[in-house]
Amino acid sequence: MCSAAIRAGLLEEGTVALLDQVGAGARAHHEGLVHHGVELAFGGARHRIDMHAATGKTVMIYGQTEVTLDLMNARKAAGLTTVYQASEVKPHDFDTDLPRVTYVRTGSATKYLRLQSPAATVFTASAAPASSRRRSRRSSGSIRSAGSAFFRKRRRSAMS
Numbered sequence: 001m002c003s004a005a006i007r008a009g010l011l012e013e014g015t016v017a018l019l020d021q022v023g024a025g026a027r028a029h030h031e032g033l034v035h036h037g038v039e040l041a042f043g044g045a046r047h048r049i050d051m052h053a054a055t056g057k058t059v060m061i062y063g064q065t066e067v068t069l070d071l072m073n074a075r076k077a078a079g080l081t082t083v084y085q086a087s088e089v090k091p092h093d094f095d096t097d098l099p100r101v102t103y104v105r106t107g108s109a110t111k112y113l114r115l116q117s118p119a120a121t122v123f124t125a126s127a128a129p130a131s132s133r134r135r136s137r138r139s140s141g142s143i144r145s146a147g148s149a150f151f152r153k154r155r156r157s158a159m160s
Helices: 013-021 026-031 053-056 065-078 148-159
Strands: 011-012 033-035 038-042 044-047 059-061 086-092 100-105 110-114 120-122 144-145
Touching: 011 013, 013 026, 013 059, 013 065, 026 065
Parallel strands: none
Antiparallel strands: 011 059, 033 059, 038 044, 086 100, 100 110, 120 144
């Protein structure tokens, strides 16, 4: 993965736990910076907010590009397909047990992906049907596969 800039990321404990559940959290724990609070600067002074004292929780500073790299590596290791540069992305049967997505890649015919669950793919608000928008808060990119089979399998094993 090549990027001109590393985008900052502040991960809440729940996000870090999810990365752990899907087997993509080891590098974040090794390279990320755990913070117990934040400092806000205004009025010529710094004001510390001790989140750990107030909530018992911490946050981790770990680049968004690194999270993406870790998730993509976990998908590759699980033998899952990732589609880049797709256009004409359209969800079908999104409110059923067998949702699918059709898309076109440059120079090819329409293709489709059968998904294991509606939460498996994140769409832009304009691409997803209104009934699915409540499931996702993401708003950039047209399709980002979250690898539902991989994640569901990992979640099941983590819960047992």
